[in-house]
Amino acid sequence: MALSLPSIADELYRHQTTATELKKLTLRYDGLTVDDAYEIQRLTMQKYMAEGARLVGWKMGLTSKAKQRSVGVDEPIFGHLLSTMELERPVLSMQGLIHPRVEPEIAFVFRSRLEGPNVTARDVWLATECVVPAVEVIDSRYENFSFTLVDVIADNASSARFYLADQAYSPYAFRLDEVGVVMRLNGEVAQTGAGAAVLGHPVRSVVEQVRMLTRFGAAIEPGMVVLTGGITEAIYVHPGDRVEIAFAGMGAIELDVI
Ligand code: OOG
Numbered sequence: 001m002a003l004s005l006p007s008i009a010d011e012l013y014r015h016q017t018t019a020t021e022l023k024k025l026t027l028r029y030d031g032l033t034v035d036d037a038y039e040i041q042r043l044t045m046q047k048y049m050a051e052g053a054r055l056v057g058w059k060m061g062l063t064s065k066a067k068q069r070s071v072g073v074d075e076p077i078f079g080h081l082l083s084t085m086e087l088e089r090p091v092l093s094m095q096g097l098i099h100p101r102v103e104p105e106i107a108f109v110f111r112s113r114l115e116g117p118n119v120t121a122r123d124v125w126l127a128t129e130c131v132v133p134a135v136e137v138i139d140s141r142y143e144n145f146s147f148t149l150v151d152v153i154a155d156n157a158s159s160a161r162f163y164l165a166d167q168a169y170s171p172y173a174f175r176l177d178e179v180g181v182v183m184r185l186n187g188e189v190a191q192t193g194a195g196a197a198v199l200g201h202p203v204r205s206v207v208e209q210v211r212m213l214t215r216f217g218a219a220i221e222p223g224m225v226v227l228t229g230g231i232t233e234a235i236y237v238h239p240g241d242r243v244e245i246a247f248a249g250m251g252a253i254e255l256d257v258i
């Protein structure tokens, strides 16, 4: 089929907003590149923004080896975070979602702008206001949560919802690579991990985020959030579930699924 990025963006927007699965783009369109996929993502996000959603930050994805292996992709990706994706309370409604999964992440909140191809970890620390334990809810719009690199980028890196804990921390309070995470589903340990799963250290994920944004003419703006990527594998959730995520030294998030 002929490639029309705006019409593919229309299709994805429709599936995202009606919570219906679609067949992988790469099965149906020949020659879609990674750059095409980011353009589809941008066009799709513009539709939400035209409807009043605000861009509040960015998310990195596939930053851990475990996640890269499980989806058969070997490089990180990024997506947009919109105001409409943010949960004010740790309650996740299944409304508007297809087959959501949740994963523990460390979020950075920025006080100053970060851009350019040569950003270093030191620049990231200088620009960081605080770090916050977070949970991301991903909900691939593709059948069976199965996709290639190009598919998942076009689908805004599977973004659906996210929640930041109430308590923020100084980025210097402890080593973020050594923060241990235990995720329980209905009282049973479901996943465990440590911050080091995220590209060796979550700050590396922010460095990578800025580099990738620079390629597309974007930046981290003051006040923005960056989700640095899942620390463990994501787990499927269903109505009635309770997910408890303990971040050693950073408190816990208890998320109820309704
Ligand atoms: C892609 C999104 C991955 C993460 O933190 O690794 C992601 C997916 O697995 O659906 O958000």
Ligand code: MG
Pocket (backbone or CB within 6 Å): 059, 060, 061, 103, 105, 136, 138, 227, 229, 230
């Ligand atoms: Mg994630």
